[in-house]
Amino acid sequence: MVSLRGGTPPARSPWRGGGWLATGIGLLLLFPLSSPDAFFLDVFTTGFLLAAFAASWDVVGGVSGQITLGHALPFGAAAYSCALLTSFAGWPLPLAVAAAVLLAAVVGAGIGALSAPLAGPFVALLTLALGEIAHEVAVGHTFFSGPGGYAWGGEGGIPVALPWRDASPFSSYYAALVFLCLATFGMLLFARSNSGLILRAVAGSPITAQASGVPIARFKRLAFTVGSAFAGAAGAGFVLHVGRATATDLSLELSFQAATFAAVGGRGTIVGPAVAAIVLHVLFQGLSLPPSARVLLYALTLLVTLRFFPRGIAT
Amino acid sequence: MSAEGITKSFGATKVLSGIALSVAPGEPVGLFGPNGSGKTTLVNILSGLLLPDAGTVRFDGKEITRLPLDARYRLGIARTFQIPHPYPALSVREAVRVALVPRLATRAVNAGKRKDGGGTREDEEGPTEDLLARTGLFNQRFVPCAQLSQGCLRRLEFARALACRPKLLILDEVLSALSAADEGDLMELLRAANRDEGTAFLLVSHNPPLLKSLCRRILVLEEGRIVRERTV
């Protein structure tokens, strides 16, 4: 029973993965200096924002084990509130962004409160339904206006009043990259903290965690709140980049993409889903495939990954 | 802890009828009963996993009948499981730490009040390593919980339960089906906790010699009623 092997820390140093990560970030920093097409810079910029979104899914679905299929809800809620507050209420941009992230956190707390008593697939079902309700409200042609009229900006979405005229692709790229690094760093800190440890315990064996004095519901709500706050930040960033909030920011397809990134990149690692998001998004979008083909490819990627790599390709 | 009038039925089957018992501070009590007598149901009710149909449970003078498992742990009532459900992704050290987090938080706050720059790693690791050493898991501390043997899983249950310095330990068949070495170690651990820290315990077992050697008072449960009470 007494073995020296169990008394030594695992051989894999936590910094070995860090080496790869540093290299990757370095490459991404240098990439624009090779004068690529503005199109590719834009693809990467969106990719960085989606990566932050994917990492925020991992806080809820990977670290805490709560499978959410409605993560687009805080993302889109932040996007829409940014747009509405700046365009209709005339708020200055920084204030609107702060309010948007706060709203996303509150939405997350609400989702967490509703799903805390539920287990596994029912959490997925509830979050899916909540996300779809929000999506329908945003799309709702005939909700707030007569048939044939457009509500909530209609097809074009709701614009964001930006203080800058035309952001250069370079500054967008670097801003998004910096945001991604900061957000991921923050989420990693959270995951490695005592709270993160407790969340992993709740995910692994709720009964043992309860018998260790952990108030399960409170921590589940915490996971959703933190994950949704970061999702909201990503959503605000996204809408600042694109300039409009549209109903696809709340769509089931977007929620599904988050789950796919996490499945491919390795659930629970925070960094894995972010990397997977960048790789997959740049690949699919860079090839200029039509949107329905992209969703199809995401679905196929997920199915193949789940079938043959249940723990994620990266691990 | 004291309980009165505990009654529980599952559908048409009445499992417990009017159970009354008490455990004084620091008192080692045994609960003996054959399979099907309702032992585990009673343990679940006393530890907060189940609500009784009728009856009350009191602790330190306060009524706790409806208090859930985690709240009771924070009050000082810890329980072990007959079949542990270990965390699949955590190491032994991390599993113990989960139970220690509230204690660690207080230590960090106290350490921060000292003028030496806040909690050091030593403050975090100290209590964890103490517990691991007491339960004989120190050399296994980096092993993932899922890979532990049954004996080590039981030790881990002990470590988890002792983390809050409980006033009352409720142990559900924790010493059954173990190797002699494991059983001996854990018995000594239990005696030490009772002797040195004044931890009361309610030990559920179907092994009479074991109960006689550890407990001062033994309750006998049969078909949902306490039929006998013996003082050792």
Next chain:
Amino acid sequence: MASPLPQVLLDGLFAGGTYALMAAGMALILGVVKVINLSHGAFFTLGAYVAYALAGRGVGTPFAAAPLAAVIGFAFGVFLGKSFVNPVRSHPFALPVGTLACALLFEQAAQMVWGPHPLSVAAGAPWIGPGGLVIRRWGVIAFLSSAALLGGLKWVLSSRPGLPLRLIAEDEEIAGSLGMDVEAIRYLTFGGACAMAAAAGALLSPSGAVTPTMGRAPLLLSLVVVIVAGMDSVAAIFLLSIGLGIFGNACAWFLSPQWSYVALLATVCLLLSARPAGIVALAGRRD
């Protein structure tokens, strides 16, 4: 001017009775395979598109299309069950997300093949009942077919051929030790349930527009029915489906189709928040 209420009730009755076929399929999957199949709606859509394709080739009624739809649904269902659902069953993350992936995959494929615009399947002349009540012929056929199939299902489940299914739903280990090929029964049941969904889709295809995402609402409806009515009583499933069909139709008529979908979504959320005994039983079986 006669109140539209009887018409709404009748159409809802027909639709709900046919949705019961889907709900029963969902109950079978939940009970025997023990997973939540989020691709169930996609099979419904598949059935509708099969009916559309056949109508395009001039093959009679949706009623004729239903058996073909069922066969295709069965084939795909068995394939899905064997290659994905069975191996991945034990991973709690993989199932809902994976079946959702299948649903999205099918939606996008359908959109690529047939386009996103609503298509319609010819309905045939209806009968006119008292007070100008329009009795749609396909509606009657769909309702009767569904009732007949469900009656057959109930008979199968309560007699000898259904014994393996009931046993696996209760206790898989016992079923396995009795020599039953649990794996095969699982994917065959999965295929059968998907066939039922496809048949329902074909039967109901004249009711409205055939679009790639039309299966989402029926999926939610099946889930609501199974959560509330449980998995044990075919009759309860049938009645509740009719009730929801009428409710959904009323919403769609008096408000709008979007409201009907949102009402279903809200019902799912309310049910899951209120946690009726159905969920507790379903969650309990998982352990």
